Amino acid sequence: MPSSADAPRTLGGLLAAAADRWPDRPAVEQGGVRLDFADLHWQTGRAAARLAAAGAGPGATAVLLFDNTPDCVVAFLAAARTGTRLVPAEPGATLTQLTTLAAGADGPVLIGRAERLAALDAAGSWPGPVVETDGLPQAGPADRPAPAEPGGDAPFLHQFSSGSTGAPKAAVHTQHNLVQGALIYRTTFGYGPADTVVAAVPLLHSFGMVAGLVTSLLTGARLVLLGRFTPGRLLGELHRTGATVLVATPLACDLLARSAGAAAAAGPLALRLCLSSGAALHPATAERFAERFGVRVSQVYGCTEAGIIASRQPEPAAGPGPEGAPAPAGDVGRPTPGVEVRLVDETGADVAAGAEGLLLVRTPAMFLGYLDRPGTTAEVLRDGWYRTGDLARLDGAGRLHLIGRKDTFVNVGGKKVNPVEVEQVLLGHPLLAEAVVWGEDLPDGGQRVRATVVATGPLTAAELGAWCRKRLQPHQVPGGVEFAAALPKSSSGKIRRAEVAAAAGDRSRTYDHGGTRS
Template sequence: MATASESRTDGPARPAPATLHELLGTAARARPQAVAVRGEGTVLTYDELHDKVRATARRFTALGVTEHGTAGLLLENTPDSVVALLAAARLGLRVVPLEPGTPRSQLMAAREKLGPLSVVGHAARLAALDGANDPDPLDCALVPVEDPGGHAPSGDAESDGVTAPDAPFLHQYTSGSTGEPKVAVHTQRNLVNGGDIYARSYGITQDDRILAAVPLLHSFGLVAGLVTALRAGAELVLLGRFTPARLLRALDEHACTVLVAAPMAYDLTTRAAGATSSVPRALRLCLSSGAALPAAVAQRAKVRLGLDIQQVYGCTEAGVIAARRPEDGTGADLGVGRPMPGVRVRVVDERGDEVPHGEEGALLVRTPAMFTHYLGHADATRRAFADGWYLTGDVARLGPEGHLHLVGRKDSFINVGGKKVNPLEVEQVLLAHPSVVEAVVRGETTDDGGERVRASVVARPPLSSTELTSHCRARLLPHQVPAEVDFVASLPKSPMGKVRRAAVRAAPAVRRS
């Protein structure tokens, strides 16, 4: 923070940062020698990170990345990837975060959608792409995140950083959990606003050390991890490849105060850890997002980590919407938490009128981190908004204290003989059977044009479909009981552990007698 004398010398206070480079510059001026990013074998102070970003931006320019205008970043949880992302932000490039192992076919599909593309990634990843046995040329520039020569081209260090905060920047693929993924376009201001929401809501300051145990590739890791750390001037600790042992070791070795992880990471970590292990000494906040946090996982994590896990609800398009906070305590009526600062929510009926608290309806939101449009999908963009409110597609209700409760997805309700079935209710009953590990319920079209309930279940043998159906009949109305049960070895999931519902019907069934 500037002193009074510094304020008089520098003149009027600078406006609040609106781009990632402004965030970085502010932190570098305030805390040049503080650790900014820590990865395996690499530690960068804010001053070093700032210098490496400027040098990398000049290198990208010299290699022609700016001529393409779009960078497909094979984004990994490494300091070099962070530098590459921030360099692209400094240059005002359009950035498409991609899975590190993205195959050539998907890169070619991305190029068809996005136009000329520079693929930026670790040298080993690029070598695998370049050396792939494929007759079709990739037709993309391959640019390593590492500086192979150790020197960047000379140039004016400040002339390459004039970036419009409201220009299209992050082109984020939606999860595709309920259909074909689309590309949601965000500005840098969107991302900065998202980091500001997390920092203010959870009191994250320069004294915090944030462990990102979720891919920066996804909006939760990117915003709750990297952007929030930049906004607060905090230290970002990158886990890299996740294992429960590595996560617990990093928490202790680096005295991490904030953990950003998906429910799957909490689940695996608490299953692997011994009940007598000590809780991390410095940890004060655990955030979970990317999928629903099962109550059993939350309870195990509380025992192992010594804290309540704060569930965060959001989406690629709108950013963070609602979340639980430590001051909420525990209780049955917390839902996914209260709307975050600056977020407005409405729960409406089919006419668009708001319903009273406690009643269910369609959830509409306005957030400071809202996307601008779907790339190449003008009709989908129009359908996504109603008078400036984003239609989440979720059915929800508001509790008496303003906590948000998700009921289900509007487009996933099943119409059985004119009666609506919420698949989440059926899934909860299936999961209540002690032999059921995972379950997904969907609607299936019948020969007469109607729908019936069908379930895909991961279960421990010798559970039979007859036994499971009897279990459901004792707890559900007749029209809610699955007409068919498919036992599967696993359910298709995203890297965050979220079930890809649109792909469930393709999962091969396991025969059960």
């Protein structure tokens, strides 16, 4: 298995090495379709030739409607082989959204499954070539050679952030960045050819792409794609495949644990590792998962720009039962191998040991910058250090504790309120499943704390106000509460905080502490 010094620098290089070492081992499967590493390598070469003939290549841009299917994995790897600049897109994106993602590109290539392209009427509306993933390796002349392997340091991936706190931006990564991220996962979590990895997250986002797909290519692990998520389907796949690694969101972990009443009848799972990212892992979810499956969830903290930053892995158990204890709120573990962190004050000076500060990170998997945003790039990327926007502290054991995001703090009469702290108090209520807190701008220029919550039973805003007043200072207590059936999320499970705030501001019906839930 290659070390960091001799690992290939491209995705094509990883795939070629895997096909040489494990040709007959299953590489990727979903819904009855299975490709071994030799098949995946062959199909990727043929698909790359087809994409190159359609206009993909160095200097070109392609947009991939990235479903969690083997044919989309082939298309993704084929695009990498051509050296094109690739934009992974949500499979359900509209034509307007896709056009925005490809803005500025000359004749961009649109790649997707036939049924989705037909639903978009892409053939008649897209300003460039349209290529179906269905049967892509078999399309075109049989004797057309695959393009030459590109360099690993050229811009490759235009990966848009979730936009959970504002407008999304495209973080530009090289193929070498992705390989470096996979090396960190391998070192941290011990992936190997004996593992079967079930990806219950979208491959189009950083977590699923690197923790699921690229790390499996690097290590020879078998990757199983879930497709459409339901707790029952996920549990069935974990049993059917004998999965040893689960890549999921906190919500998926929670739903899986809650619906696993029949798990004992089906026998124990073979899971040795569950990785969770995309949102904070609530201690109650971690505890419930450990009780059901005998495995503690390892929380992964990272971002689109830098990849994995830290992970909280289970500590040795003090007695019988699952290893370790659930993480305290905000504890995201220790920085992963190869990742450096700094905490600085507003002037950029390092803070004292144990003090809170702005979190800066430096990692081999770092992005190049934001697409067409040199000013924004210069603000957040200085001397190789990325300013995450998170406030954090390091404890004496080297564990990283997230305090919140500086740009989401609410200014109440000159006092700063951390939304994360208020959310944690709200989520302690036994009848709340989800909560998001933000600052509402007032006519006098100040702000007040607002919250939108998802309840699991009858509950009033007055009752929530009383709950918060016992646990928070007066200026921290939400001055308005709105109940919702669900909160808007990205496909990676992250709550879209800005969207919640905007929607609440547009509604005429709101709830104050005297209101009730209808």
